[in-house]
Amino acid sequence: MARLSALQLYKLLPKTNCGKCPEKTCMAFAMKLMERGVKPEDCAELKGEKLKNLKEVITPPVRDVVIGNPEHAITVGGEEVIYRHDLRFFNPTGMLLDLSDTMSEEEIKLRIEFVKKYQYERIGKFLKLDGVSVRCASNDKEKFSNIVKFAVENIDKPIILCTTNPEIMKAGLEIAKERRPLIYTAIPENLKEMFELAKKYNCPLAIHSENLDEIGSMTKTLMNARWTDIVIDPGFDFENLSSTLNKFEILRIAAIKNIKEFSFPIMVSTVGMKNLNLGELAAVSEALSVSLCLDRFVSLLVLSHFSEIYNVMETLTLRMNIYADPKVNPTTEPKVYPIGTPDENSPLLITSNFALTYFGVAGDIESGKVSCYLLVIDTEGLAVLVSLAGGKLNASKIKEAMDANQVEKLVKHRKLVIPGYVGRIKGAIEDETKWEVLVGPQDSGGIGDFLRKNWTGGGLDVKTK
Ligand code: SF4
Structure with a gap:
């Protein structure tokens, strides 16, 4: 049987919007049912033959x-x-x-x-x-x-x-x-x-x-x-x-x-x-x-x-x-991640919230043996270059993320390191944030060497406890 739409599932529900399920309306329940977020028995009003019928029609072809x-x-x-x-x-x-x-x-x-x-x-x-x-x-x-x-x-x-x-x-x-x-x-x-x-x-x-x-x-x-x-x-x-x-x-x-x-x-x-x-x-x-x-x-x-x-x-x-759901990009939470043992002098870097990008960059910073803060911008799960092309990563988004995460309280310098691939919006970011922007390497594997060479403000050492 072809997959039923939310509207078709809605027609099989009591349609009373009684509010006894967490979804509160039958249409919201139908949409969640389609995505398998709820089961037919979660509807408080559905009983007997009608419940049995709904269960039958949503049984997947591979049981x-x-x-x-x-x-x-x-x-x-x-x-x-x-x-x-x-x-x-x-x-x-x-x-x-x-x-x-x-x-x-x-x-x-x-x-x-x-x-x-x-x-x-x-x-x-x-x-x-x-x-x-x-x-x-x-x-x-x-x-x-x-x-x-x-x-x-x-x-x-x-x-x-x-x-x-x-x-x-x-x-x-x-x-x-x-x-x-x-x-x-x-x-x-x-x-x-x-x-x-x-x-x-x-x-x-x-x-x-x-x-x-x-x-x-x-x-x-x-x-x-x-x-x-x-x-x-x-x-x-x-x-x-x-x-x-x-x-x-x-x-x-x-x-x-x-x-x-x-x-x-x-x-x-x-x-x-x-x-x-x-x-x-x-x-x-x-x-x-x-x-x-x-x-x-x-x-x-x-x-x-x-x-x-x-x-x-x-x-x-x-x-x-x-x-993994091919329609959903794996993401990581957009926020500031301390890597190593950063302090107020440590560099502030940015990247996208595509999970593979974040974990790759974070791993490269760790293996580069430098301490820093990594600000992850919400790019809706797109990688850096794609999010730049698709307008999900731009100067105002970066400023918004910096403000939301109060990065000015984390570090006392006013320098931001951006990925090499977004070097072309360096000027726009400087205009928007009033911070100095350093364009980092295109390959995050080079971050450690890049910072050791270009970061003069201190705070790079990884302290051993
Ligand atoms: S409990 Fe059932 S009838 Fe009530 S709102 Fe939810 S889906 Fe609709």
Whole structure:
């Protein structure tokens, strides 16, 4: 179904403007609903069939599936388009680390601690792993139960339980039921028993088959029983990448074209990948495979490797880029940022609030080992040169930002350093601000050397505490 407009959604609301929701009017609610800022149940007046109908019409072509309890959950799927530039992707691929009941206690502890503590900052956002996948490799119910218990007690992030043995799965679910884990995985041979467990414990169910007809047949069976909390694992063959990726593409296109039996998120576990290079290049092969999965609509991934920088940092960064809204420029808050240990003699520099520009410039100032104040101007997320061309960075905007941030109280000199790319408005800025303007380098990597050479007012040293 085509995406409904705010007006079409409004027609499905009570239209009473009762003011009982934070949006206060039904039209504002409809607009927020379109952007997924609210849920149909947030409307205090919508009940029964009308609520059910609204929920149905806003269900995305790739259904969203929640893994975890309300305190700690991830949502996977929920996408409306094939390619992100057609609209945007909404739910970043869940990335969980594999734990096996044949691993040593030390290895399991190490992996859990890694998932709990690892974070990597990129343009102001902290990138993290989403949870753990607990796998029964021993075929021993007790061993599996022990590791599930250990995971439940030691990490509060979402969990996947991984075995094809319904009896072992049941033992794991008994321990982890409060966490609402993903049951991974049902195959044609155990579908009935695994579905019974999914119903009993109210947990989402993953199904696995490398054959698309078989996947369709399994999802139809579940949907006929009114079950839609489904994730599809179509398998991954490292030596047949083309057919693997084609399969992902077929599944996504089918979902967007409303072929109901394929309207579910795709998952891949690197543990089950066929023909993955398991020698010295295992971690690299896995990183490559994961990147391809991220690029080809996979909504949930289980990783085997975690210590190598390219297994986690690289893939989390790729995920962030793919799932960023292409219509919105990443921005940083426009204000004054002290860098190093500036004082009243330190230079005052300006830049734009495009996040990549800000973090690049701030990093270059730090590595240039100089102290200064960096005034970030609100350029609506545009980079320096683009904002100059588009009129978002000009003399009066700079003056406005200087006044709003009271920079005259921060420093006692009256000198401003501007990026080399905006050198041509030096005169206009001097006229507007009455401050002397120094034109800095075009490449922020040269700021340290530039200031050491041209700044005579002091305040440059980075003081060690
Ligand atoms: S609670 Fe429902 S009926 Fe009331 S204003 Fe909000 S959307 Fe409209």
